[in-house]
Amino acid sequence: MDLNRRQLLWAGGAVGAIALLAACGGGDDAEPTGSATGSAKPRKGGTLRVGALGRAAAITRDPHGSQANESDYLIISLVYDTLTVPGTKPNTEPRLAASWTPSEDLKTWKFKIAQGATFHDGSPVTAKDVVYSLKRLRATPAGASRLPGIQAKNITAEGTDTVVLVSDYANAELPLLTRLTTFVVPDGTTDKDIAKAPGTGPFKLGWFRTGNARLVRNDDWYGGDVYLDAIEVKIFESPQAMANALLAGQIDLASNVGAVAARTAESRKDVQTVRRPNDMAMPIVMRTADGPFADPKVREALRLAVDREAMVKQVLSGYGTIANDILGTGDPAYDKSIPQRARDLAKAKELLKEAKFDTSKTYELLTTEDIAGLAESATLFATQVREAGVKVKVVKQESAVFWDKTWLKGDLYTTYWGTNDSVVFFASKTMVSDSGQNEAGWKSTEFDTAYQKAIGTADAAQRTQLLGQLQQIEYDSSGYLLWGMADGIDLAGAKVRGLPKLPGYGRVQLEGAWLAS
Amino acid sequence: MAGQLTSEPVAPAAAPPAPGKRPARASLLFLARAGSALLKRTALLALLLALVFAAVALLPGDAADATSERGESAADLAARRELLGLNRPVLERFWDWMTGLPTGDLGISARGEKVTDLVSAAFPNTLLLGGVALLLTAVLSLALGCWAALRPSGRLDRAVSGSATAVLALPEFVVAVALVLVLSLWTGWLPAVTLTGADGSPASWDMLVLPALALTIPQVGWNTMIVRAALADETRAPHVETAVLDGLPPHRVLTHHVLPGALPAIAAGLATSTGMLLGGAVVVETIFNYPGIGSVLASAVTDRDSPVIAGVTALSGAVITAVLLLADLVRTVVTGGRR
Numbered sequence A: 001m002d003l004n005r006r007q008l009l010w011a012g013g014a015v016g017a018i019a020l021l022a023a024c025g026g027g028d029d030a031e032p033t034g035s036a037t038g039s040a041k042p043r044k045g046g047t048l049r050v051g052a053l054g055r056a057a058a059i060t061r062d063p064h065g066s067q068a069n070e071s072d073y074l075i076i077s078l079v080y081d082t083l084t085v086p087g088t089k090p091n092t093e094p095r096l097a098a099s100w101t102p103s104e105d106l107k108t109w110k111f112k113i114a115q116g117a118t119f120h121d122g123s124p125v126t127a128k129d130v131v132y133s134l135k136r137l138r139a140t141p142a143g144a145s146r147l148p149g150i151q152a153k154n155i156t157a158e159g160t161d162t163v164v165l166v167s168d169y170a171n172a173e174l175p176l177l178t179r180l181t182t183f184v185v186p187d188g189t190t191d192k193d194i195a196k197a198p199g200t201g202p203f204k205l206g207w208f209r210t211g212n213a214r215l216v217r218n219d220d221w222y223g224g225d226v227y228l229d230a231i232e233v234k235i236f237e238s239p240q241a242m243a244n245a246l247l248a249g250q251i252d253l254a255s256n257v258g259a260v261a262a263r264t265a266e267s268r269k270d271v272q273t274v275r276r277p278n279d280m281a282m283p284i285v286m287r288t289a290d291g292p293f294a295d296p297k298v299r300e301a302l303r304l305a306v307d308r309e310a311m312v313k314q315v316l317s318g319y320g321t322i323a324n325d326i327l328g329t330g331d332p333a334y335d336k337s338i339p340q341r342a343r344d345l346a347k348a349k350e351l352l353k354e355a356k357f358d359t360s361k362t363y364e365l366l367t368t369e370d371i372a373g374l375a376e377s378a379t380l381f382a383t384q385v386r387e388a389g390v391k392v393k394v395v396k397q398e399s400a401v402f403w404d405k406t407w408l409k410g411d412l413y414t415t416y417w418g419t420n421d422s423v424v425f426f427a428s429k430t431m432v433s434d435s436g437q438n439e440a441g442w443k444s445t446e447f448d449t450a451y452q453k454a455i456g457t458a459d460a461a462q463r464t465q466l467l468g469q470l471q472q473i474e475y476d477s478s479g480y481l482l483w484g485m486a487d488g489i490d491l492a493g494a495k496v497r498g499l500p501k502l503p504g505y506g507r508v509q510l511e512g513a514w515l516a517s
Numbered sequence B: 001m002a003g004q005l006t007s008e009p010v011a012p013a014a015a016p017p018a019p020g021k022r023p024a025r026a027s028l029l030f031l032a033r034a035g036s037a038l039l040k041r042t043a044l045l046a047l048l049l050a051l052v053f054a055a056v057a058l059l060p061g062d063a064a065d066a067t068s069e070r071g072e073s074a075a076d077l078a079a080r081r082e083l084l085g086l087n088r089p090v091l092e093r094f095w096d097w098m099t100g101l102p103t104g105d106l107g108i109s110a111r112g113e114k115v116t117d118l119v120s121a122a123f124p125n126t127l128l129l130g131g132v133a134l135l136l137t138a139v140l141s142l143a144l145g146c147w148a149a150l151r152p153s154g155r156l157d158r159a160v161s162g163s164a165t166a167v168l169a170l171p172e173f174v175v176a177v178a179l180v181l182v183l184s185l186w187t188g189w190l191p192a193v194t195l196t197g198a199d200g201s202p203a204s205w206d207m208l209v210l211p212a213l214a215l216t217i218p219q220v221g222w223n224t225m226i227v228r229a230a231l232a233d234e235t236r237a238p239h240v241e242t243a244v245l246d247g248l249p250p251h252r253v254l255t256h257h258v259l260p261g262a263l264p265a266i267a268a269g270l271a272t273s274t275g276m277l278l279g280g281a282v283v284v285e286t287i288f289n290y291p292g293i294g295s296v297l298a299s300a301v302t303d304r305d306s307p308v309i310a311g312v313t314a315l316s317g318a319v320i321t322a323v324l325l326l327a328d329l330v331r332t333v334v335t336g337g338r339r
Helices: A005-010 A013-024 A070-079 A127-138 A191-196 A239-247 A259-265 A296-305 A308-315 A345-354 A374-386 A399-406 A423-431 A445-455 A460-477 A504-508 B023-058 B074-084 B090-103 B115-150 B155-168 B172-186 B205-235 B238-245 B250-288 B293-302 B306-335
Strands: A047-053 A084-086 A092-094 A097-102 A108-113 A150-158 A162-167 A203-209 A212-217 A230-236 A271-281 A284-286 A320-322 A362-367 A391-396 A412-414 A484-493
Touching (some): A047 A239, A070 A212, A070 A230, A070 A504, A092 A097, A108 A127, A230 A239, A239 A484, A239 B172, A239 B250, A259 A271, A271 A320, A271 A504, A284 A296, A296 A345, A296 A374, A296 A460, A308 A320, A308 A374, A308 A484, A374 A391, A374 A412, A423 A445, A423 A460, A445 A460, A484 A504, B023 B306, B090 B306, B115 B155, B115 B205, B115 B250, B115 B293, B115 B306, B155 B205, B172 B250, B205 B250, B238 B250, B250 B293, B250 B306, B293 B306
Parallel strands (some): A362 A391
Antiparallel strands (some): A084 A092, A097 A108, A108 A162, A150 A162, A203 A212, A212 A230, A271 A484, A284 A412
């Protein structure tokens, strides 16, 4: 989910200031009754006009394709169903799979398909359809990371309503992996027909044209009541244009529009701001394998030198929370008992001295402008650590250069992760020794052992305890400095109710939305 | 030449033959010149397209990187490269793409969509917006330029020239932001952004107003200056002085004697504006969320998507070539084939 540089220019100061002026004018002063995410008795009917970010040239219709556009993902998520969906607690909830049971060794998982689930053309969903869809997903270039540890030959049907997945290793968190991309299409759907393939989701596709779509309610949805008659998805290239459209009343919901837009809309009483916490992590990566930050004392010093509150206040305009260098803040298993690191410049200097860190040199911090606030976070961090005697120069790279040359290789750089993912997810993707995206080149046998133990433990209480140990190791010695978490921010008109509260991809769960009269 | 572009009947053959009064020869001359210009411009466009491919190849990263997801291994990326044909030499890919061009095949985007599908909805939208903006530019700059020219060095002339220079220097995005603020968010008179319906074109005509104005205003500045200068040059021509001495009223001198001679310069100015309008469209379309080719191009560059970039370049190049030929035609007709 990336924005390009021009959009960020847009999200920049001058325009923000102008939009601020704009927000001061117009709008009525009626306080909205109820709230976007509150609970009242839902009313049926109406069309919700939703703006979502996307680029015209990046449009894809394939549910298993490479998703760059939030607008495409939103449309696909409402038309098709995944096996499971993100939840709050637990963080994995049933969808097309009504239930799942693991084997004793946590390698074999059986998913039971929801009763009465049908495709939009009326045909029932069978295990065959699910197996076909999962194999199709597995065969995509990103298949190995989308279904980690599951080989195509180990995806099989058992009867008409059960799908069996066999993992190469014990994995207590396997259902969590099926939350985001396991969209189900009918068995045998060819690439040529994929755009027209019927889904099983809460909405049917009315029309699709150049990234815009009209979706109409699926009255036969197995998953419960859907209130809206229709949802119209409008593609927006820039968050600023999307905010303007909302302020001008051309759309009812601006999905994931960001903090700059929220600031400009603060004075408008007829606009609701929805904050979805733990939406985006923007950690600073310090290389552990070699280079100037290989000594854990140096990394600890930088973690003590950063002023977390100031980062959240200035980089995120206050739309966020401070974090504690552990990734997976939205996970129910996140360990809140680990003490919060606070700024301690004296201790930081002491540690640097002990580590014989060369403070005469200037170190480069590499960053990009992929997402709003990322480059700003680097700049502010550089000013803060200067107070501990560390000289940092921020180098902004063009997105493609950054991903090509810096990511996974640099000594000191910013990264970002924009999903509501779990402690285990981040550990498996970025911190286990052999993970493909080990951003800091971190190899810790202690951590690997704790990880293997945790995902191989069936008992939930015991697993939580093991995950606590895992997080403690991460807190003490990983290559991450996670200073805070950005909120996901949506803006909505006064009448919109029942909006999603979850961060990351949870923002697409509009099946419960409704319009007050 | 006087009367060339008016409805006055052509002078009888008894009159001394003036250049340009031999339509057959003039049109032959024009055709020959248009043909050679077309050939030259086509060759230039082909070279430009080759440069597009080369430039994209020189940029860091490639389409496989740009369209991959985090978590794809080196082997996955290699497979993706193979799939997109990126492992072949750039010259070969360019040749492949070029051979499809005459048949209207613009290749496949990095995300597997047909490039013709990507541009088929967007390009007409941009042409519509650019066409409206060009028409507005022509009418406004002619009106302002003539108005100023009627009272040379008067207060009005100075005011028009001064404001034209000021507006000329304004970037499109400044104009666009000011327009959204005043005409949409503060007053609510016009929609802030363009939304499309099921047919892929703007849902209502009033959505065109702001983006067209944002493109037009800077161009009017530029073209008013050209019109004013061309008229001033032409005013010094002997036949105009004769007309003035004959006591013809100023506006008649302007429309019948000054304007026709100034037309080639004005047409050339407008032709140049076409290129600038297409360039400005990239910025303006983003601000107004206008579903045109500008946003397709910008995101294709991000994706290192050569077939899409080349496709957009080819279409834009064709349009600009056509407009330049039109400007040539105007000059040929007016000057009767004299250079």
